[in-house]
Amino acid sequence: MPELPEVQTVVDGINKKVKGKKILDIWTDYESPYFCGKENIKDPKYFSFFKKSFAGKKILKAQRRAKNILIFTDSDFVVLIHLKMTGHLLYGKYFWNKKEKIWEPDGGFAEGKSAKEKSPLQNTFNRFIHLIFKLDDEKFLALSDMRKFAKICLIKKENLDKYLEKTGPEILPKDFSAKNLKERLFLQKNGKIKSVLMNPEIVAGIGNIYSDEILFSSKIHPESIISKIPEKKFSEILKNSKKILEKSLKVGGDSMSDFRNIEGKRGDFQNFHKAYKKEGEKCSLKNCSGIIEKKLIGGRVGRFCKKHQILYK
């Protein structure tokens, strides 16, 4: 599931390539009877309202809040996209394949590349197009989403703060201190650190990958109880959170799974994992002889080294 660095990578891509374009038309095949009456474009009635609200509107900017992509337009509404498990946005030329009834990336060749070199938009992971914004530059902003779990809705600008009021604070700003982090985590002081770090109402944007990596580097066992963790450890958690999230942002996010940037290209952070999906491997920490293990913690699989990650309980 895309976490803070991946969602920010998408937002940066939109601001770089899509900002200022006008939305001419919107298409979807997301509709599902399970969403009838819900505020989600999977309800056909809601989708027609969504389409009417944004057709002809200009994309002013994109912003990230937690794992939500917010696209501001010159209408009274903001488009909110939560990518969930497998969603990612793509920008390029597409055409409707009548026979297959699917949207196909046009041409298939990367700009400036030889005809033999396929465009990254042709990659299998980018071929599950379920939402299309037709733009005024003959290109499209498309949402590929293999498992169709993404959430897309519209929110009145004046209601946006209310909609996001339960979302925890962002961890990256310079003024977010170890004291702030400790206060947030202590809201669930009897909880296990991995689960609490991943709770979007406690802090924003951290999921399974980054919680594993942050705790590995902070030398804390993922099942440690918040209230038992020594005071000085909170500054270490914060320092490692910032370092790891910024590193991933710098290399374009994590593409171990489906995530691609808006050009359809992979990020690189999967090459820097020390714990996530490393089970069975020797711990990479200098002078540690541990082996990375995996264990179900609060319904999610945590990966860690029992040898150097201390259990506080």
Ligand SMILES: [Zn+2]
């Ligand atoms: Zn170790």
